Amino acid sequence: MHLKDAVKNSFLFSDLSPESLADLEKISIRRTFGKGEMPFHEDEPANSLFMLGSGSVNLVKSSAEGKEQLIRTVKPGEIFAEAALFSGENYPVTAIATAKSIVYSINKEKLLKFISKKPEVSLKMMGAMARLLRHLNSLIADLTLGSVSSRLAKFLLTKYNETGSKSFDLGMKKQDLAKKLGTAGETLSRNLSKFKDLSLIDIKGSYVVIKDLKGLKKYIEKE
Amino acid sequence: MHLKDAVKNSFLFSDLSPESLADLEKISIRRTFGKGEMPFHEDEPANSLFMLGSGSVNLVKSSAEGKEQLIRTVKPGEIFAEAALFSGENYPVTAIATAKSIVYSINKEKLLKFISKKPEVSLKMMGAMARLLRHLNSLIADLTLGSVSSRLAKFLLTKYNETGSKSFDLGMKKQDLAKKLGTAGETLSRNLSKFKDLSLIDIKGSYVVIKDLKGLKKYIEKE
DNA sequence: CGTTCGCTTGAGGCCGTTCAAGCGACGTGG
DNA sequence: CCACGTCGCTTGAACGGCCTCAAGCGAACG
Numbered sequence A, B: 001m002h003l004k005d006a007v008k009n010s011f012l013f014s015d016l017s018p019e020s021l022a023d024l025e026k027i028s029i030r031r032t033f034g035k036g037e038m039p040f041h042e043d044e045p046a047n048s049l050f051m052l053g054s055g056s057v058n059l060v061k062s063s064a065e066g067k068e069q070l071i072r073t074v075k076p077g078e079i080f081a082e083a084a085l086f087s088g089e090n091y092p093v094t095a096i097a098t099a100k101s102i103v104y105s106i107n108k109e110k111l112l113k114f115i116s117k118k119p120e121v122s123l124k125m126m127g128a129m130a131r132l133l134r135h136l137n138s139l140i141a142d143l144t145l146g147s148v149s150s151r152l153a154k155f156l157l158t159k160y161n162e163t164g165s166k167s168f169d170l171g172m173k174k175q176d177l178a179k180k181l182g183t184a185g186e187t188l189s190r191n192l193s194k195f196k197d198l199s200l201i202d203i204k205g206s207y208v209v210i211k212d213l214k215g216l217k218k219y220i221e222k223e
Numbered sequence C: 001c002g003t004t005c006g007c008t009t010g011a012g013g014c015c016g017t018t019c020a021a022g023c024g025a026c027g028t029g030g
Numbered sequence D: 001c002c003a004c005g006t007c008g009c010t011t012g013a014a015c016g017g018c019c020t021c022a023a024g025c026g027a028a029c030g
Helices: A002-010 A018-027 A082-086 A108-116 A121-147 A148-163 A174-182 A185-197 A215-222 B005-006 B018-027 B082-086 B108-116 B119-146 B150-164 B174-180 B184-199 B213-221
Strands: A028-033 A047-052 A056-064 A066-072 A092-095 A099-109 A167-169 A201-204 A209-212 B028-033 B046-054 B057-062 B068-074 B094-097 B101-107 B167-169 B201-204 B207-210
Touching: A018 A028, A018 A108, A047 A082, A047 A108, A047 B082, A056 B119, A066 A121, A066 A174, A066 B119, A082 A108, A082 A121, A082 A185, A082 B119, A099 A108, A108 A121, A108 B119, A121 A148, A121 B057, A121 B068, A121 B082, A121 B108, A121 B119, A148 A167, A148 A185, A148 A215, A174 A185, A185 A201, A215 B057, B018 B028, B018 B101, B018 B108, B046 B082, B046 B108, B068 B119, B068 B174, B082 B108, B082 B119, B101 B108, B108 B119, B119 B150, B150 B167, B150 B184, B150 B207, B150 B213, B184 B201
Parallel strands: none
Antiparallel strands: A028 A099, A047 A099, A056 A066, A056 A092, A167 A209, A201 A209, B028 B101, B046 B101, B057 B068, B057 B094, B167 B207, B201 B207
16 A cells, blocks of 8 residues: 555545645655554654554553553554654553554654644644544543443444444454453453343344343443 | 733743734633632533633543543643644533632634644644643553552652652642542542551641652552 | 531442353364 | 364452442531
8 A cells, every 4th residue: 555545544644735745755654564563662762653554553551560451443544643743752652553554654853844834734633632632531531430331331332323233343352342441351241241131232253233222321321 | 910921831822922922812811710610611612722820720521420530630821621622522521620710711713823823833732732642641541550559659659759859748639639549538548548557658637758669669560 | 616528437339350260163283 | 074272252259449328537617
């Protein structure tokens, strides 16, 4: 895949002029990562912004004991490590490719120079960061204020809204979903069984069918 | 207090030219809030950016059941509700003044116009958002990956680093500290007692003396 | 002097964790 | 083609951290 194509889906750079695009290409580096490889680690000095061309990347925080919290999963066209651009320290999270991925990295200083000539890009950049801020805010609220079953119900309903269908695939390993929900695999397993016993859903493998929409919605509120 | 003085401590606007400052003043509204009053609520449409002139403001997320998680406490000169600027929805959090505060609010569209003429301000704005992103990232990690005692130890050591002294005041009500640490008041109380019993600290009221720095540090790692 | 407020302390219970064992699906090598 | 190992998931049992409810206590304040 070429940068030109990647950029089409990109929020940040989608309507750049051809000349600008050529400039951007000069300062960006294209790399591919296999499943499990890490584009960057949270204890590395941050010197680049990244854009995902294809594949999928998870952003996680990990503790000394090896526990992990999934902060965000990046989809093609999205940028990540945006905080890296503006503070001279290390990356705040670790990036892990969960599938073969094409990643463009852009050196911090060069990008800053590039951006400063293009106010539209700055605005979009801020927009992207603002959306992230919202995401993190509600993630905090979720993790702190709610229970696992409420988070699970919310996840299922979000999937339902995204796909527009009552039956869908989880789209990730249950282990990963557990991490996303900030819990252990066993606990997720039990909660899925509970929902199944209550006839709220049916589940076979990673394939889910929502049977009782209202019932699930109640679970979101019910702490 | 006049906007001019507030701006001196402000990260965003600190080195604006006098003319720009005059422009800024035209589009900003000065308001004062008493303790407990709310400059904005998380279910209100977001139409302004805020800057704290003096006083102190807490940003919280609250759940249906009235539980609250403290996301950030804003200090004079800092801006807040920055995410509001770039996405047309509601405020992501609720702001509560914890002391008599002077707050400047700036209409979203007007500020955007103002900013777009000043790339330096955009850059600073992004810097501010980047710092926030980092803050939220580590908050999530803390809340998810660690225990209350670890978070408490981290808080105490941060205070120690900030003040440079082993004895200091908590700087807030214990209730508020509990919310900041994402726990209940009772649990905080027990943990403080535990640290005291272990001779890691001494505490009288909200006045703390650190007695065993290494002991506290161990608690941070220890899950 | 009584009330309110912030904090502490106790008792009980629940949710989620960890450790362990077991199970089916899958792939590989004999 | 089957045996075996691995992997992801499930299930059970026990433990424990944190929460809630409730009572009590000192300090501040009217």
